Amino acid sequence: MTIPTATEPTAPAQTITAPAPPRKRRGWRREIIVSLILLPICLIWIYPFLWMVGSSLKTDTEIFGSVSILPEQAQWENYTRAWYEANIGPYFWNTIFITVFTIAIVVVTTAMIGYVIGRYPFPGRKVLVVLLIATLFLPEGYTIIPVFDLINQLGLSGSLWGIILAESGGAHVIQIMLFAGYFRQLPNELEEAARIDGAGFVRTFWTVMLPLAKPAIATAIILALMRVWNSFLIPLVLTLAQPELRTLAVGVYSFQGENMTDWSGMAAASTIALMPIVIIFLLLQRYFVEGVAGAVRG
Numbered sequence: 001m002t003i004p005t006a007t008e009p010t011a012p013a014q015t016i017t018a019p020a021p022p023r024k025r026r027g028w029r030r031e032i033i034v035s036l037i038l039l040p041i042c043l044i045w046i047y048p049f050l051w052m053v054g055s056s057l058k059t060d061t062e063i064f065g066s067v068s069i070l071p072e073q074a075q076w077e078n079y080t081r082a083w084y085e086a087n088i089g090p091y092f093w094n095t096i097f098i099t100v101f102t103i104a105i106v107v108v109t110t111a112m113i114g115y116v117i118g119r120y121p122f123p124g125r126k127v128l129v130v131l132l133i134a135t136l137f138l139p140e141g142y143t144i145i146p147v148f149d150l151i152n153q154l155g156l157s158g159s160l161w162g163i164i165l166a167e168s169g170g171a172h173v174i175q176i177m178l179f180a181g182y183f184r185q186l187p188n189e190l191e192e193a194a195r196i197d198g199a200g201f202v203r204t205f206w207t208v209m210l211p212l213a214k215p216a217i218a219t220a221i222i223l224a225l226m227r228v229w230n231s232f233l234i235p236l237v238l239t240l241a242q243p244e245l246r247t248l249a250v251g252v253y254s255f256q257g258e259n260m261t262d263w264s265g266m267a268a269a270s271t272i273a274l275m276p277i278v279i280i281f282l283l284l285q286r287y288f289v290e291g292v293a294g295a296v297r298g
Helices: 028-055 060-065 077-085 088-119 125-137 144-153 160-168 173-184 189-196 201-229 233-238 248-253 263-297
Strands: none
Touching: 028 263, 060 263, 077 088, 077 263, 088 125, 088 160, 088 173, 088 201, 088 248, 088 263, 125 173, 144 160, 144 233, 160 233, 173 201, 189 201, 201 263, 233 248, 248 263
């Protein structure tokens, strides 16, 4: 007699599948085509800057006698002549002094105006925005006479503080709209929490909202830096009686004489004048993109 034995159930066989081959990145052809189109455009865009840097190391004869950007032999004395003989050194420090204080005033005032426009509805806000934007189409030369008269009446003519006041007193519409768009997209709960904690309007702005706008602040700093550092008309008019107060933009213009122009010295002085802007932009470019993107989303 045989006794049947129970057989253990067998586990189903597992099928091992080979990993799928990685998919090819989509759109790689389009990226290559776009890069090939943008590369020559970028080279054309940056060529004047490269030509200026190369010309700063050449002689006047070599500048107009050769199409090469690189000099045959670097003429470093051009920078020495520009810094000392043409007083670019004092002009450089004048420009730094004017730029630092002007940026501080511009960033604070435009941030406050942008905060009010972006966060608080009030009668006539749209009209105010339209009037601010309309000032973009007003040439600077049309306002230089009243600005010069105002600076004279305040007793600041012939001083660096007069130039600072004149440079920071404009509308600065781009910065205002930048802050307005950035503050508009911040959540309302932040202001409500600050109000519950007993913070007023000014304290809420300084301690809560403004620290969150670091990308917008960096963008406003870059825009104000480029405008003030390269400003020519206002410093030229306000320093006619005192050449020692000239800025870099006006100082570079002094290389052009009545009978001849020191092209190599002018190129060296222009390189000295532009390098701080290039360096600061490279350091703050990430915040610049974030600030513009945040304002556009707002």
